[in-house]
Amino acid sequence: MNQTRLTLxxxxxxxxxxxxxxxxxxxxxLWFMVSTSLKTTKEMLAFPPTWIPNTFAFGNFRTLxxxxxxxxxxxxxxxxxxxxxxxxxxxxxxxxxAFGFSRYYTRWKSLLFGLLLGTMMLPYPAIMIPQFLLxxxxxxxxxxxxxxxxxxxxxxxxxxxxxQFFYSLPNELxxxxxxxxxxxxxxxxxxxxxxxxxxLATVSIFTFIWSWNDLLAPVLYLDSQEHFTLPIGMAxxxxxxxxxxxxxxxxxxxxxxxxxxxxxxxxAQKRFVEGIVLxxxx
Numbered sequence: 196m197n198q199t200r201l202t203l204x205x206x207x208x209x210x211x212x213x214x215x216x217x218x219x220x221x222x223x224x225l226w227f228m229v230s231t232s233l234k235t236t237k238e239m240l241a242f243p244p245t246w247i248p249n250t251f252a253f254g255n256f257r258t259l260x261x262x263x264x265x266x267x268x269x270x271x272x273x274x275x276x277x278x279x280x281x282x283x284x285x286x287x288x289x290x291x292x293a294f295g296f297s298r299y300y301t302r303w304k305s306l307l308f309g310l311l312l313g314t315m316m317l318p319y320p321a322i323m324i325p326q327f328l329l330x331x332x333x334x335x336x337x338x339x340x341x342x343x344x345x346x347x348x349x350x351x352x353x354x355x356x357x358x359q360f361f362y363s364l365p366n367e368l369x370x371x372x373x374x375x376x377x378x379x380x381x382x383x384x385x386x387x388x389x390x391x392x393x394x395l396a397t398v399s400i401f402t403f404i405w406s407w408n409d410l411l412a413p414v415l416y417l418d419s420q421e422h423f424t425l426p427i428g429m430a431x432x433x434x435x436x437x438x439x440x441x442x443x444x445x446x447x448x449x450x451x452x453x454x455x456x457x458x459x460x461x462x463a464q465k466r467f468v469e470g471i472v473l474x475x476x477x
Contacts, residue, residue, distance in 0.1 A: 233253065271452075275455070278403050278455075352401075353398045429448050
């Protein structure tokens with residue numbers, strides 16, 4: 196009877212230990228955030244800090260929503276409104292522009308597309324003041340509209356991403372649609388978009404994360420606390436009327452702010468990876 200000997204490769208063991216150490220280092224801040232969000236104020240101030248709370252203070256999450264000075268629930272809703280509307284606006288406007296760049300041929304198309312990509316080199320502070328003056332003249336200051344409206348004019352990066360994917364779709368598919376009597380809009384709406392699930396998922400995830408975490412634009416446009424988004428609310432939490440810095444409440448708010456992004460990425464993970472891969476095929 197032959198006996199199979201188990202051989203251990205030292206290089207593989209070392210590689211596994213390195214990956215394990217890196218994983219622990221990367222997870223430690225997240226675990227500390229979860230642990231702190233469940234601590235009481237007394238245990239939060241204890242030294243040395245504990246990694247596992249002695250008493251799980253789930254009331255920290257209730258305090259966020261019940262404290263009238265924090266308005267956390269309103270800020271959470273504002274962030275969701277801005278992020279969802281930004282995803283819808285960016286997906287529709289960017290896909291329309293990308294469809295035009297990928298399917299129609301004009302003399303100046305390459306020049307126009309180069310100018311479009313050139314806008315990616317403009318930092319936001321360069322257009323921040325003119326954009327602020329524009330929205331103020333329109334009477335939209337201190338509202339959520341300045342955070343939503345720009346998304347309906349497209350994003351150069353998203354247009355580039357969608358254009359690369361649209362180029363991979365065969366021309367014969369669109370020729371067949373035209374023979375069947377499809378208008379150009381139907382080619383876009385009923386043919387192109389249903390085939391673009393992976394790249395649209397990628398665009399949605401990127402846009403949602405950028406909008407959800409944005410702090411500069413809300414600080415610029417929002418003055419009233421009822422219009423604040425989560426990044427401003429969490430920053431203002433440290434200057435609230437509580438007696439001491441509420442790090443446990445801040446960690447609870449941070450944990451709740453991470454949940455939508457984790458949920459979105461978990462649901463669209465497969466589509467997201469497909470979109471990243473397929474946009475480079477052409």
